Amino acid sequence: MKKVFLFIVTLLSITVNAQELKKPAEGKTIVYFVRSSGMGMLINFKYFDGEKYLGKFNYGKYLIYECDPGKHLFWSRSENTSFIEAELEPNKIYIIDSEAQMGAIKAGVKLVAFDPKAEHYKTPKKFEKKKKNILDAITENKEYIATAEDLKEGATEFESVIKRSTEKYNKSKEKGEEFAKVLPEMSYTN
Numbered sequence: 001m002k003k004v005f006l007f008i009v010t011l012l013s014i015t016v017n018a019q020e021l022k023k024p025a026e027g028k029t030i031v032y033f034v035r036s037s038g039m040g041m042l043i044n045f046k047y048f049d050g051e052k053y054l055g056k057f058n059y060g061k062y063l064i065y066e067c068d069p070g071k072h073l074f075w076s077r078s079e080n081t082s083f084i085e086a087e088l089e090p091n092k093i094y095i096i097d098s099e100a101q102m103g104a105i106k107a108g109v110k111l112v113a114f115d116p117k118a119e120h121y122k123t124p125k126k127f128e129k130k131k132k133n134i135l136d137a138i139t140e141n142k143e144y145i146a147t148a149e150d151l152k153e154g155a156t157e158f159e160s161v162i163k164r165s166t167e168k169y170n171k172s173k174e175k176g177e178e179f180a181k182v183l184p185e186m187s188y189t190n
Contacts, residue, residue, distance in 0.1 A: 020190045021093050021138065024066055029088040031074070031182075032095045033063040034141075036133040040100030040107025046077040046154070051162050053154040055146035059100075062137055063144045073169065074182075076111050077158075079103035081165050084111040086182035093188045095134055113182040116189070 024030040033047055033054075041059035048054060050073050054065055069090040075083045076098055088094060094113070101108035114134050121127035146154070155162075172179075 021188065022064055023190075024091055024093065027069075027090050028066050029069045029090060030093045031065045031067065031072075031086070031088070032093065032138060033065065033074075033076075033098060034095060034134055034137040035059045035062070035098045035100070036130075036137040037100055040078075040103075043078055043100070043107040045098050045109045046158065046161075048075050048077070048158075048162065048165075049073070051166060053151060053158055053162070055144060055150060055154065057144040060141050061144040062141055063146075074111060075165060075169070076109045077161060077165065078109040079106050080108040081168065082109045082111045082180075083169050084113060084180040084182060086113075087184050088182065089184045089187065092184075093190075094182050094186060095188050096182065097134060097137075111180060113180060113186050114188065115186045117185075 021032065022030060035045070035058070038059050044056040044058045046053070046056040047063060047065075049065065049067060055063060057063060067088070069088045069092075072086040072088060073083060074086055074096060075081055078100075080101070080103065084096060086094065097112045097114055099110045099112055101110050114130070115121075116131070118124055118127040121130065169179075
């Protein structure tokens with residue numbers, strides 16, 4: 001009886017983690033922004049694609065962003081600003097984890113691309129844990145959907161933040177600073 005129970009629990013766990021992620025429209029790309037850790041759970045992180053405001057959400061939610069393939073500069077704002085350069089291919093899915101960082105007043109943010117290739121992690125166990133945490137963040141949490149009004153208000157509210165952050169990124173690039181990357185081969189396959 002115990003073996004049957006364990007088998008059922010394992011089967012349910014596999015089914016939950018095998019959830020299909022949303023596929024992009026033909027010729028488009030989907031980027032999932034997730035928060036796989038509960039650290040800094042009450043703090044809203046704000047998300048941007050270049051100068052375009054995408055919305056803000058806290059732990060327990062995730063954002064699906066459908067966009068054109070090609071080069072993008074994604075960034076997130078909290079106590080700090082975290083940039084990640086992306087080169088996206090059409091008809092692919094990419095996942096970016098928003099890791100909360102210790103801050104002086106509130107949680108900071110660090111954007112990290114999820115690489116679905118296990119060899120890029122220190123151990124297979126670390127890869128499996130990261131993958132499970134990422135997929136659980138999508139399966140168990142609620143999709144954040146910004147209304148047109150939220151996006152309009154946010155773009156206005158964060159106009160000066162967008163300008164300062166864009167200038168900061170450009171100056172850092174001129175000085176030769178390297179940023180995290182989402183590479184074309186980092187796409188996730190259901």
